[in-house]
Each structure stands twice: as C-alpha cells, then as structure tokens.
Amino acid sequence: MVLLAKIALGFGATVLLAGAYTFRQGLIRVDVDETRGEEHHVHVWAPAAIVPMAMHFVVPRGRMLDAEERSAKFMPLVHAVAKELQKYPEAELVEVHDGEQYVRVRTHDGNLLIDASEPGQTVHVSCPLATIDDVSRELAALAPAS
C-alpha cells in the first residue's frame, strides 16, 4: 500500500512538474467569435512552450523553409519588436475606437494582447512575447547564410 502511494505521488509530481514546465512560458490563446450570419466560434489554447518544439519536430522542414522564405522580409522587424516589447511587460500601445469598431494592442504579464471587435465579430489574441521572439529566431536560423 505504501509502495503504491509512493508510486502515485511520484507519478503525480512528475505530471505536475511537466505541466508547470509546459505552462510556465504561458499560453497562446486565440478566440474568434463571429455572430453575424452563420455563427463561428474558434477557441485555441496552446502552451507556448510547445511552439519551438513543434517547429523543430512536427512541422516538415520543407514547410519551415517555405515559411522562412515568405516571412524573411518581416522577421528582423518582428524579432526587434518582440525583443524590445519584452522590456515593457505592462503597456497600452494602441487603442482605436471608431463607432462600434474597437482595436486594442497592449502587453500584459509579458504577453502581447490584441483585442478587436466590430458588430458581430470579436477577436482576442494573446501570445507570450518570448514565444514570438523564439519563433522569429527559429525562422531566421533557417535562412541560408549570405
């Protein structure tokens, strides 16, 4: 009985530690709710820690190279913005109200948050800045050396 309890404790601790490690970098969250016409709801929550791993082990190298080629022009900018924004973990960057349309871009807890809404549609995106930085670096690393 004691042995079983020890095994259960070890297993539970491992699961908790793995969970803590996976979620310590935060969550990537995308919520899209469209209530105009045919209703669509998209809610994606994923631990940010898996993104660099997925880029390494899940996405085929050909697709990664394609992504690098398409985004190469913007990656230095994305990398610079993500790197610099990490110095401002709590900041209101942009807020636009135009009648019933609303856009807000801010950082909170080291995440980049984008909220947009218009009648019949709301979009909320949250992504850790460190993850954006990681992804931009991963993609830049794929670029052929000049």
Add this chain to the structure above:
Amino acid sequence: MTHRTRNLLPVFAFLAAAFLFFPLGTPAQTSSAQSSTSAHGERWLHVRVISTTSKGETVRVNVPLELAEKVLPAIDHDRLHNGKVRIGCMDCDGVDVRTIFEAVRSSKDGEFVTVQSNETDISVMKKEGMLFVHVHEKNKPKHSQVEVKVPMKVVEALLSGSKDELDITAGLRALASQGDVELVSVKDDENTVRVWLDSKNVTID
C-alpha cells in the same frame, strides 16, 4: 538520514521543483495593477486623436522611444531604410531646407516668419532652443489651430544624415533627451490631435 526523512524525499523534491518553476509566472500577476509612471528613464511618445463627429473616433498610441529607436532600423520599406527616410525634395523648388534650418539654428531667438491674412495667420519662431510653428486658419467652418514645437536639437539630429535624408533614429535619440514636451497640437471644430512626450506609459487626458 532517518527512514521517515527518506520517505519524505519525493515530497521535498516536488516542493523544491514547484518553487523553482511556479514563481516565474507570478511576479507579473502581482504587477498587473498598471502604473502610469514608467520605469526610471523611459520616455514615451504619445499620440491622441479625438474626433467629435457622430462616430466619435478616438485613437491613442503610446510608444516607448527606446523601442522606436531600436525597431526603426529593422524596417526596410519604400523610403525608409536603416532608420533614415529619403526625402527627395529636401531641395524644394530651389530652396535648400537644410541651409535654412542651419541658418535658423545659428541665429538668435526671434520670430522669423509672420504671415497675417484674413484667412490664415502663420508664425515661425525660435525661442529657448525650440522651434515654434503656429498656424491659425480662420476660415469657418474649417476653423483650426495648429501648433508645432520642435526642440532644435531634434531638428539638428534629423538633418545629421546625408543631404537628401532625415535621420529619424537620431531624431528620436535627441527627443529622448528632452523633458516632457507637447510637440504637436491640432484643434479644429471636429478633431483634436496631440503628440507629446513624457515618462508615463499610458495616455492620461
């Protein structure tokens, strides 16, 4: 080590690991009550546009100057390269803008341009290291008041590049060394535009 202590080892290991990993996420939560004053030395450029039309459009932009300074060189688009914007008409219609700025910079304080008409009043003056431009359009319903205040050091920094370009990065660097200042103020019957610099990371109206 006693038998009882040995049994508790997994618990201690778990607690130690938990303390190691969990605190990474918590400090941000405790600091979530946003402070309006930024960390020491941070300078923020704010833009606010408020429209009083029926739609009531409002735009608020807050940009840390240091971020803009670091990010601008990463933009390579159209006329903007390496933090410098290429201005084709720096020598506009035979008027050498750079020479005029140089003349203004080296001259004493005073009012350089005064235009007064039934429709518009314009004045350009230099005072205490600042260049002021006032434009007052009196024609109703387009009654408007534009005030631009630019530190001369910023003008010099903008013109520090080659002849046909403005060095925006140098301008931002020079701007960062200035105190709190309202750079642009535009008021007309429908819109209010303000561009200013301070140490707060939020727009306080």
